[in-house]
Amino acid sequence: MAKLIGTIKRPRKLAISGTANQGKTTLISDIRSKWPDFIVPTKTYRDVIKEKGLVINKQGNKESQKVILDFLVEQVKENYGNKTVLFDRCPWDNLVYSLWLFAKGTSDIDEEFIEYSIDQVKDASRYLDIIFFIPITKHHKIEIVPDKLREIDPVYIEEVDHLFKATWQDWKQKAGGFFKKEDTAAIIEVFGPRDVRMEMIGMYIDEQGNFFGEDQSMLKDVDLSMFGEVPDAKVREAEIEKDEIMKHFVEPAKTKTDKNTK
Numbered sequence: 502m503a504k505l506i507g508t509i510k511r512p513r514k515l516a517i518s519g520t521a522n523q524g525k526t527t528l529i530s531d532i533r534s535k536w537p538d539f540i541v542p543t544k545t546y547r548d549v550i551k552e553k554g555l556v557i558n559k560q561g562n563k564e565s566q567k568v569i570l571d572f573l574v575e576q577v578k579e580n581y582g583n584k585t586v587l588f589d590r591c592p593w594d595n596l597v598y599s600l601w602l603f604a605k606g607t608s609d610i611d612e613e614f615i616e617y618s619i620d621q622v623k624d625a626s627r628y629l630d631i632i633f634f635i636p637i638t639k640h641h642k643i644e645i646v647p648d649k650l651r652e653i654d655p656v657y658i659e660e661v662d663h664l665f666k667a668t669w670q671d672w673k674q675k676a677g678g679f680f681k682k683e684d685t686a687a688i689i690e691v692f693g694p695r696d697v698r699m700e701m702i703g704m705y706i707d708e709q710g711n712f713f714g715e716d717q718s719m720l721k722d723v724d725l726s727m728f729g730e731v732p733d734a735k736v737r738e739a740e741i742e743k744d745e746i747m748k749h750f751v752e753p754a755k756t757k758t759d760k761n762t763k
Contacts, residue, residue, distance in 0.1 A: 513584075514577060514628060515539075516591035516686075519635035520662040521558075521652050524695070528635065529587055531699055536710045539585045546572055546590060558652040561598060562608045570595040570618060574625045585710060591632060592618075592625040596679065597664045601657075604664075619679055629686035630712070633702060634669060637662040638692045 515532075517525045533539055549572045550557055555565040573592045596618045602610040626632075637659060652658065668679045669690075675682045689705060691698045706712060 513581070514586050514588070514630050516577070516588040516593075516629055516632045517635065518591055518594050518632050518665070518688075520597075520637065520658050520665060522658060523635040523637065523662075524698075525589060525635060527695065528633070528691070528698055529589055531695055532587060532702065535699065536585070536706070538710065539587050540581070541587050541589070542576055542579075546576075558598070559602075559605075559607070559654070559657060561602050561610075563610050563614050566595060566599045566602070566610065566618070567614070570599075570621055574621050577625050577628045588629075591629060592622045593632065593668070593679075596622045597661060597668060600664050600668075601661055622679060623681050623685070626680055626685045631705065632686045632688045633691050634665065634688050635698070636666060636669075636690060636692055 517528055519525060529541065533541070546569050549555070549569060550565075553568060555568060556562060557565060557569070570592060573588075573590065573595055577588060577591055596615075599610055599615060599618050602608045603612070603615050669688055671678045672680045672685070672688050680686075680688075689701075691701045693701075
């Protein structure tokens with residue numbers, strides 16, 4: 502079962518995930534302003550990219566993706582003591598970008614590497630308590646701001662977002678294709694303007710930085726339509742049904758499980 506069950510009083514490891522240019526860095530800043538005792542690691546995946554001169558995004562390859570993945574996995578597994586740690590991206594992000602490269606066939610990313618990445622994500626996600634996922638929504642567009650590492654192609658950004666949503670759906674359905682069915686991080690969507698995102702996070706973390714379990718969450722009695730941008734589930738499910746990557750990786754995973762249980 503995902504960790505969104507009142508078994509922890511204070512989340513120890515949180516991650517912010519999503520495609521490029523969706524305000525992840527801004528959200529991390531807002532969270533730390535509200536909960537100043539939350540810490541961020543001194544070294545990030547961006548530092549690794551710069552130090553090693555890695556090619557990323559549409560130019561990514563197996564070597565660069567593995568270096569970044571291994572760093573992100575090691576980072577979430579590290580012991581930070583009693584501190585609550587906030588990560589800018591997690592292994593799930595790396596997997597999604599590798600899936601894009603694999604689907605496009607523009608790099609040396611192959612099925613074996615994708616399966617390796619999935620195994621790493623399944624294992625590493627056990628060490629996270631919550632992943633706050635920022636999706637693209639049609640009513641709240643964020644201006645694309647370039648920097649040295651950020652991809653600014655809107656088509657690419659949206660395609661990666663579709664893959665995030667497809668793999669997130671796998672988590673929701675407990676399909677077992679990309680995340681373990683049990684003992685894995687809770688993945689919670691946050692969307693809309695900055696203040697709305699913080700309101701949504703506040704449904705899960707109280708003023709003291711403690712975690713609301715499923716039996717305590719303020720969302721029990723809240724209609725999410727109050728936020729005005731709840732994604733259309735039917736549209737999303739229709740997109741996911743057409744997703745060839747899901748068919749390629751989730752269904753074989755189920756088949757393997759069925760064989761192992763016989």
